[in-house]
Amino acid sequence: MRLNSNIDTNQRRIQSLDFIRGIAVLGILFVNMQSFSMPAIAYLNPSVYSDFKGINVYIWALEYIFIDSKFRSIFSILFGAGIYLFCESLNNKGIDPKIAHLRRMFWLAIFGILHSYILWHGDILFSYAVCGVIVFFFKDYDHKRLWRYGLIFLAIALLSSLLQELSILNLNTEQLANINNYWSANDNQISADISAFQGTWRQGFQLRSQLSKAMNSTTLILNSIWQYSGLMLIGMALAKMNYFTSNNKTKIKTLRLFLIGTILSSCIISLNLITHWSLYFSMVLAPQLNMISGVCLSLAYLQLISSFISMPHFKRFKRLIENTGQLSLTSYLMQSVICTSLFYGYGLGLFGQLNRLDQLCLALFIIVIQILMNNLWSLYFKRGPLESLWRKLTYIK
Secondary structure: OOOOOOOHHHHHHHHHHHHHHHHHHHHHHHHHHHHHHOOOHHHHOHHHOOOOOOHHHHHHHHHHHHOOOHHHHHHHHHHHHHHHHHHHHHHHOOOOHHHHHHHHHHHHHHHHHHHHHHHOOOOOHHHHHHHHHHHHOOOOOOHHHHHHHHHHHHHHHHHHHHHHHHHHHHOOHHHHHHHHHHHHOOHHHHHHHHHHHHOOHHHHHHHHHHHHHHHOOHHHHHHHHHHHHHHHHHHHHHHHOOOOOOOOOOHHHHHHHHHHHHHHHHHHHHHHHHHOOOHHHHOOOHHHHHHHHHHHHHHHHHHHHHHHHOOOOOHHHHHHHHHHHHOHHHHHHHHHHHHHHHHOOOOOOOOOOOOHHHHHHHHHHHHHHHHHHHHHHHOOOOOOHHHHHHHHHHOOO
């Protein structure tokens, strides 16, 4: 995604994107760690599984307020900005970017399918590839129209999600009982999930393939395609505004966004605790409020990180994170390789055995290892292994 330009501001923009991308891909691990190590219901209703008391509650709450959906939103925004910069780079060389971009998204989709079925069902690469094709056709609009379309897409995502959740109000008694049973997570259900992931690769594949099909079809069409595309369009708008290089006066807006995001997430947590994770609040309303919180806080984080980048200090630290950002695809997939090897039955089989404090410590350890390994790799190679492969497949004749 780098521009071959002699203009210093363009080079700083790329370094800025690399740094923010590095922060985002590392931050995503904190939330994904729950999916790697615990049954799915533990993410939706944390009160029903593991040692959910004391410090584990505080860790969950802090992750929910400041991390959950926030870093994924940043990653989506940067993906949109990257699409715009990639296309501009080819345009500056007199090359029509359409074929290269579509080929690029095709191979990203292939990476995503392999990732979701072979390793982990929580893949976002396939969804990003589909959304990347959609937003490409908006790239020539000015930043104001991109903002408008981005917000429209996000509004559709909110409405679609709300209508899906409200549909439970129209279920018959038997259907509602089944959802309540799933929400309360009886021991048999949890044991079945744990057994599947602690079993052989083939046993895990059966459950993983079911979850992947849902993620890449129903969830994608009804929600992800709108949410991710909306964020990518905002990323394109920010790139056109030179957001990552200009010292725009957004401190008041940043504070407001930060307050809105934290207050919304805090309210969700408080109401969950008060209602004891009521099905009607936690499943119907909380996801929509968390989506709004995620967008607000991700934009606030972008400005805060951009302000940090403009500071003359901490150059070594910045370079460490920039190198990780340059290897973001490799880093993201390596997190799946490492975590599935630790938690699934074909590895150490630790699935379902770590509480949230254990998960936090493990995530921090993996992040440190990734930063060190990425910077060691960067001493000898210009690009990451998967980034190089993706590039070669994109430009193959």
